[in-house]
Amino acid sequence: MGFCLANSGAHANFRFMKVSPWLFLAVFAFLLQPIFAQESGMALGNVKILEITGTPARVSKGDGSSAPAKAGEFIQEGFTIKTAAASTVTLLMDNGALVVIQPETEFSIDQFITNPFDYEGIEYRNITKEPSRSVTKLNVRSGDIFLNVVPLDKESKFDIVTPLGSAGIRGTSLSVGSRGIVVVAGLVQAISSRGQTQMLGANTGVGLGSNGFGTLTQSIISSIAEAVANLFQRIRPTLPVNPFAGAPPQAPVVGGGDETSDTGDQGTINAGQTLPGSGNRPPLPSN
DSSP states (O other): OEEEEEEETTEEEEEEEOOOHHHHHHHHHHHHHHHHHHHTTOEEOOEEEEEEEESOOEEEOTTSOEEEOOTTOEEOTTOEEEOOTTEEEEEEETTSOEEEEOSSOEEEEEEEEEOOOOOTTOOTTSOOSOSSOEEEEEEEEESEEEEEOOOOOTTOEEEEEETTEEEEOSSOEEEEESSEEEEEESEEEEEOTTSOEEEEOTTEEEEEETTEEEOOOHHHHHHHHHHHHHHHHHHGGGOOSSTTTTOOOOOBOOSOOOOOOOOTTEEEEEOOOOOTTTTTOOOOOOO
16 A cells, blocks of 8 residues: 655645555565675685684584684684683684684674685785675674774675674774774774764774763873784784685575675774673773
């Protein structure tokens, strides 16, 4: 059932008309075309566990099975990693992104798909842009991660979900999680739990809490940004040659994915709540 508006002079007369359900289905299918086009031909991306420090972390699959994380193994979307109080895990995604999972963090790869490409010959040590279009959604359920993302394809999506909200980025280095946001490079648009917005550039940051943004001193921001930058400057040059040799085949994706809006060269962090005890403390870098 629908309506059409007939306007005669100053009066508007409404009348109802019958609309075929097939018309609604046709319109619905038309609106879904961009989503299916985005997923068409894409395959599951691979993520390599590069390094584990301290107490062994746990890796869980979507089926609920769990085992100690092992350096050198490959994981894909649907995997969750939990770190202990004195452990970190470093991941390399085949789109060139580096992720360092901090202690006492629960982190999952909710989505990671790419256009299939040949790993051979890609120098991840010196990579300047991602090798193929990708769709990524990472979930920081608790704790913090440090992230270094190379410039993405213009059609790629890269989102980070946390209990505080989400971050959509194009290529940047930052610390994001339950305690606050510090941007090392690039731009991030932050939205607090009170609806406040703030653009964060290089060497800037904010604390997040239930009362909105918290203030971080410049000395704290600079210290964290420098530590995160130094961490990735140490890791990137030491990446192995052909790190994805022996990786699982790039299996085709079946079904639709979780699409998000493109934020251009800036990201958005939408702060909805704060974790117990997190207050406005900034994330603490870890080597």
